[in-house]
Structures are given as structure tokens and as C-alpha cells.
Amino acid sequence: MTAVPPVPRATAIDSPAPVAAVNSAAPVSGARALDLRTVTDAEFPDWLRAARTGFLRPPSVTGEEVALRRATTDLGRTLGVFDGARCVATLRSFPQRLTAAGGVAMAASAVTQVTVSPTHRRRGLLNRLIAAELAAARERGEPLATLVAAEYPIYGRYGFGPATRAAEWTVDLTRAGLDPRRPGPGREDGGRVELVDPAEARRLAPGVHDRLRAVRAGVIDRSARRWDLLTGAVEFPGDPWREPFFAFHRAASGEIDGYAAYTADERWADAKQPMVTATVRDLIAADPAAERALWEYLFAIDWVTTVRTGLRAPDDLVPDLLPDPRAAGLTTEVDLLWVRVLDVVRALEARTYATDGALVLDVRDPSGPADGRYLLTAGPGGAECVRTDRDADLVLPVRELGALLLGEGSAVRLAALGRVTEERPGAAALAELLFRTARRPWCPDIF
Numbered sequence: 445m446t447a448v449p450p451v452p453r454a455t456a457i458d459s460p461a462p463v464a465a466v467n468s469a470a471p472v473s474g475a476r477a478l479d480l481r482t483v484t485d486a487e488f489p490d491w492l493r494a495a496r497t498g499f500l501r502p503p504s505v506t507g508e509e510v511a512l513r514r515a516t517t518d519l520g521r522t523l524g525v526f527d528g529a530r531c532v533a534t535l536r537s538f539p540q541r542l543t544a545a546g547g548v549a550m551a552a553s554a555v556t557q558v559t560v561s562p563t564h565r566r567r568g569l570l571n572r573l574i575a576a577e578l579a580a581a582r583e584r585g586e587p588l589a590t591l592v593a594a595e596y597p598i599y600g601r602y603g604f605g606p607a608t609r610a611a612e613w614t615v616d617l618t619r620a621g622l623d624p625r626r627p628g629p630g631r632e633d634g635g636r637v638e639l640v641d642p643a644e645a646r647r648l649a650p651g652v653h654d655r656l657r658a659v660r661a662g663v664i665d666r667s668a669r670r671w672d673l674l675t676g677a678v679e680f681p682g683d684p685w686r687e688p689f690f691a692f693h694r695a696a697s698g699e700i701d702g703y704a705a706y707t708a709d710e711r712w713a714d715a716k717q718p719m720v721t722a723t724v725r726d727l728i729a730a731d732p733a734a735e736r737a738l739w740e741y742l743f744a745i746d747w748v749t750t751v752r753t754g755l756r757a758p759d760d761l762v763p764d765l766l767p768d769p770r771a772a773g774l775t776t777e778v779d780l781l782w783v784r785v786l787d788v789v790r791a792l793e794a795r796t797y798a799t800d801g802a803l804v805l806d807v808r809d810p811s812g813p814a815d816g817r818y819l820l821t822a823g824p825g826g827a828e829c830v831r832t833d834r835d836a837d838l839v840l841p842v843r844e845l846g847a848l849l850l851g852e853g854s855a856v857r858l859a860a861l862g863r864v865t866e867e868r869p870g871a872a873a874l875a876e877l878l879f880r881t882a883r884r885p886w887c888p889d890i891f
């Protein structure tokens with residue numbers, strides 16, 4: 445069991461907690477010392493109980509669930525805060541690969557299962573957990589930390605910035621202007637859609653996902669466990685899997701290049717007319733032709749009058765595939781993946797840029813690892829980033845660097861909001877041109 449030291453409390457939204465950590469946060473007066481440490485095998489069931497409590501799920505865990513979760517949990521990256529023998533706060537991380545603009549997979553520490561029991565909230569336990577995790581990530585040499593934030597206001601103070609967004613549409617097929625007599629997809633390009641069983645989906649889908657991951661900024665890798673859960677090979681007790689339909693697109697060349705997993709809720713209007721909603725659970729395509737064919741397939745299933753798209757990229761093709769795009773109602777639009785840059789040089793050198801240009805970035809990360817001035821010389825082929833003492837062109841908190849990193853954030857807009865400061869006129873416009881990507885970054889997964 446490794447003792448993990450905590451840190452002083454962070455104060456302001458743009459002042460992330462110092463990453464150098466000490467396990468000394470004073471207990472609230474009269475309270476026992478709260479010990480932050482990595483969790484042992486024996487403590488893991490109690491850690492799970494605490495995590496479930498924080499997420500307001502029934503707290504008891506069966507032996508079967510403990511064994512299933514333990515099999516994919518690295519206890520060396522599993523932090524707990526203990527009040528006596530009882531776990532009262534949790535955080536876990538795992539190694540992740542995150543695609544940068546240009547297709548390189550960057551290493552990241554993916555942070556998840558962050559909870560503090562209601563009995564111990566607002567005493568600085570989250571501050572201590574995050575500081576310990578970021579310090580450990582640096583020690584492991586991970587240039588980034590990532591997470592999906594339960595609530596927007598929590599993580600900016602630690603230097604995380606919203607780096608991808610997601611949107612969901614509900615498509616009313618009855619008013620989309622589609623001709624019900626039209627044939628299914630594939631007649632024009634020679635491709636076809638095939639329904640396969642879950643075991644076949646388990647075999648074929650990872651290859652398609654790898655192809656998307658090689659080209660689309662924001663996509664993260666999926667573990668074998670995640671694929672097992674998506675295809676029903678593994679099920680958690682109390683969270684039963686409902687078998688979806690798995691539709692794969694096969695191009696004219698014979699190659700599988702996309703798939704959609706969807707479920708359908710059958711409803712009839714007045715016992716006369718089918719009114720079925722199809723809900724997309726996962727739709728991954730390696731190229732736009734496959735993407736179009738899969739949506740065309742979903743829009744043409746008999747009985748289906750509504751398609752819920754699930755969380756997609758904000759620039760997804762869906763609305764504009766319909767003769768009447770207004771039939772696709774935007775039901776949510778939300779930040780999704782948050783990124784915390786720990787190593788500016790490696791993070792900025794991992795990606796390509798839309799055009800050639802050079803910028804001196806003054807990154808503000810008080811007491812944190814990213815703090816400093818960097819000369820970025822960037823272009824479509826890659827970039828060089830070095831520390832410099834030249835005058836800054838742009839001053840930005842590390843949180844805003846996280847927002848810009850994958851291409852989602854707009855430097856011009858952040859400057860207009862007063863969150864990024866232009867020291868040289870035109871620097872924000874140049875950063876906009878450099879950092880933005882032609883298609884917006886997309887993270888299809890919540891973890």
C-alpha cells in the first residue's frame with residue numbers, strides 16, 4: 445500500500461492545486477485524520493461501496509461484481525480516503541490513448557469514479573485526490589489527464605478544460621421529407637448493410653473503431669472489457685445488457701468500414717399504427733460513405749418513426765442527411781471530454797496544425813507543471829515546441845490550453861471572453877487557424 449500525499453486546497457478556478465503533494469490536510473476540528481492512500485485487495489469491496497454511494501447507486505456489492513471490477517482495476521491507480529477503516533472518497537485512473545489532430549495517439553491518465561461521500565463533502569477531499577492523481581500521472585510520464593465531468597463547475601480549478609463537445613438529435617422521420625418507397629442503402633455505391641450477432645460484432649467492431657481512432661481527433665481507445673460490455677460478453681449484475689441490433693456496412697470492396705448498434709422500443713398508436721423509436725447505442729464509421737449509408741439504413745427501417753442518435757460529434761452529418769433538416773431536433777449539446785495538460789511540449793508536439801505559423805504561448809499554471817512560456821512552431825506536418833524567454837503572443841491559463849488542444853476551443857472566442865489575453869495583435873486569430881480542425885474533435889465514449 446503506497447501512501448499518497450495530499451495538497452493544500454486550490455483557491456480559484458484558474459489556479460489549479462499545486463501538484464506537489466503532502467498528506468497533511470488538517471482534519472476538521474474534532475474529526476479523525478483522513479488517510480489518503482492506494483487501496484489494497486482487502487479494501488477494494490469497501491472502496492466500491494463508497495464509489496457507489498457517491499454516485500447514489502445501491503451501495504452493497506455482490507462478490508461477483510467485486511471480482512468482475514477487480515479484474516480490470518489497477519490498484520496502484522486506485523485511491524481511497526479512509527476515515528478509520530471506512531472508505532469515504534474514491535478516485536481511480538487508467539491508461540488511455542487519445543487521438544490528437546493528425547492521428548497520433550497521445551498517452552493520457554483517464555480519471556474516473558471520483559466520489560466523496562455525502563458525510564465528508566466540502567472538506568477538501570476532492571482537492572487532495574486530484575492533486576495526488578495529477579502528481580502520480582506526472583511521475584508515470586503521462587502528458588495529459590482526461591475525464592468526463594459529472595458537473596461543469598468542478599474541474600476547471602484543477603486545470604482541466606472542456607476539449608470536446610457532443611450533441612444528440614431526435615429525428616422525426618414522419619416529417620423528414622423522406623420517401624417511404626425508397627430502397628435501403630447501398631444501391632448506388634455497391635455497398636451493403638448486414639445484420640450480425642453479438643459475437644460477430646465483438647470480433648468485427650474493434651477494427652472499425654481503430655480506423656476511426658487513427659483519423660479523428662478526440663477518439664479514445666476502448667479496452668477489451670469495454671467491447672465485452674458493449675456486445676454482452678460481460679454483464680454487470682444489476683445492470684442487465686439489452687441485446688441491440690448490430691448493423692455492419694460492407695463497402696463494395698468487401699471491406700467492413702462501419703457499424704451501428706441500436707435498440708428499438710415498440711409502441712403502437714391506437715393499436716393501429718407503429719410508432720417505434722430506434723435508439724443508437726454506438727455508431728462508428730471509418731469513412732463518410734459508410735457513415736451516410738448507416739444513417740440511411742436507420743432512417744429506412746419499417747415501423748421506426750423516430751431515431752434517437754445518441755451522443756454524436758457536434759458537426760455530425762445527421763441533420764443534413766435529411767431532406768428537411770428541421771426534422772432533427774437537437775435534444776442536447778454538451779461538453780464531454782475534459783483535458784488537463786501536464787506536459788505542454790509533448791502535448792503540442794503530438795498534433796498537426798491546419799497551417800504554418802509560430803506563436804509564443806505563456807501558459808499560466810501556478811505551481812503546476814505546465815507553467816511557462818513556449819515557442820510553438822507549427823504546421824500541417826507537425827510541430828516543434830520549446831521553452832523560451834521571448835515575449836508572449838498569447839497568455840492563457842492551462843485550462844484554456846486543454847480546451848484548445850484537440851481543436852474544439854476557439855482562441856478568438858476565448859480572447860473575446862477575456863480568458864485568453866492577446867499580447868500581440870492577431871495572435872488569437874493565428875491560434876484559431878492553427879489549432880482548429882476541419883471536422884470537430886469527437887469522443888464517442890463516456891468513462
Ligand SMILES: CC(=O)SCCNC(=O)CCNC(=O)[C@H](O)C(C)(C)COP(=O)(O)OP(=O)(O)OC[C@H]1O[C@@H](n2cnc3c(N)ncnc32)[C@H](O)[C@@H]1OP(=O)(O)O
Binds near residue numbers: 454591593597
Ligand atoms: C470524473 C468523474 O468521476 S466525475 C464525478 C464527480 N463525482 C460526483 O459528481 C459524485 C457526487 N459528488 C461528490 O462526490 C463530491 O461532491 C465531489 C467529488 C464533486 C466534490 O468533493 P468534495 O470533497 O466535496 O470537494 P472539495 O471539498 O475538495 O472541494 C474542492 C473545491 O471544489 C468545489 N466543489 C466541489 N464540488 C463542487 C460542485 N459539485 N460544484 C461546484 N464546485 C464544487 C468546492 O466548493 C471547493 O471549492 P474551493 O476550493 O473554491 O473552496
